[in-house]
Amino acid sequence: MWARLQVPLLALSAVCLAVPDVRDADGFELQLRPDSITDGVPQGFTFSLVNTSGHDVRVPSPAIECEDSFNGAISLQLNFEPFRDGDEIERGGCAHDTMATPPILDRAKTWTLVHAGQKLSWSATRERLQYDSNEPGIYEFWAEYSPPAIDPPDGEKLRKSGIDFPHVKLASGHIAFRKER
Numbered sequence: 001m002w003a004r005l006q007v008p009l010l011a012l013s014a015v016c017l018a019v020p021d022v023r024d025a026d027g028f029e030l031q032l033r034p035d036s037i038t039d040g041v042p043q044g045f046t047f048s049l050v051n052t053s054g055h056d057v058r059v060p061s062p063a064i065e066c067e068d069s070f071n072g073a074i075s076l077q078l079n080f081e082p083f084r085d086g087d088e089i090e091r092g093g094c095a096h097d098t099m100a101t102p103p104i105l106d107r108a109k110t111w112t113l114v115h116a117g118q119k120l121s122w123s124a125t126r127e128r129l130q131y132d133s134n135e136p137g138i139y140e141f142w143a144e145y146s147p148p149a150i151d152p153p154d155g156e157k158l159r160k161s162g163i164d165f166p167h168v169k170l171a172s173g174h175i176a177f178r179k180e181r
Contacts (some may be wrong), residue, residue: 027053030074032143032172035123040179041133043126047074047143049166050119057164058111060148064124069149070101072166074122076129077144082137083180104154108163139177145170 029050034042047064051057060071067073101107114120126133133139147166150158158165 027051028166028170030143030145030170030172032141032175034175041139041177044124045076046121046123048119048121049145051114051116054116055164057114058108059114059120059166060111064122065129072148073146075144077142078131079140080137082135104150104157105161108158136179136181139179140174142174143172
């Protein structure tokens with residue numbers, strides 16, 4: 001179902017078109033919500049992992065807009081459609097990993113316990129998410145979640161200990177914003 005939100009800003013108009021968040025078969029949903037909107041484009045976002053599994057799950061705190069195989073990562077995706085030929089926007093990125101990994105059951109002790117129906121949320125500004133919002137056009141955003149890289153023997157140790165954790169990639173619904181000038 002598409003939702004439409006119109007926010008007039010002086011002579012500018014912002015139109016937000018949203019595609020619903022997709023629920024994962026393993027019991028998680030990744031949600032993306034815009035924070036303050038300036039000139040029709042969000043100046044940040046809030047990312048939420050929602051436990052829809054019906055049982056407790058442990059979640060490591062993911063890196064935001066930075067690849068991290070140790071704890072997982074949430075990244076903001078952007079498709080920009082300029083109104084004028086030649087207008088483009090640039091994006092940056094980063095990566096960090098942990099070389100020394102403690103035993104998996106010790107790692108899991110540091111993860112947040114998320115009860116059924118609860119969610120974990122993280123917010124980030126436009127600057128941290130490394131996208132430009134100066135050009136007129138359509139800004140389509142969505143988020144992607146990459147779970148922590150856990151090898152099969154460690155995954156088996158977690159399962160035998162009764163510890164569930166996110167282990168599949170997720171994507172949020174898409175939301176679009178229109179910047180006139």
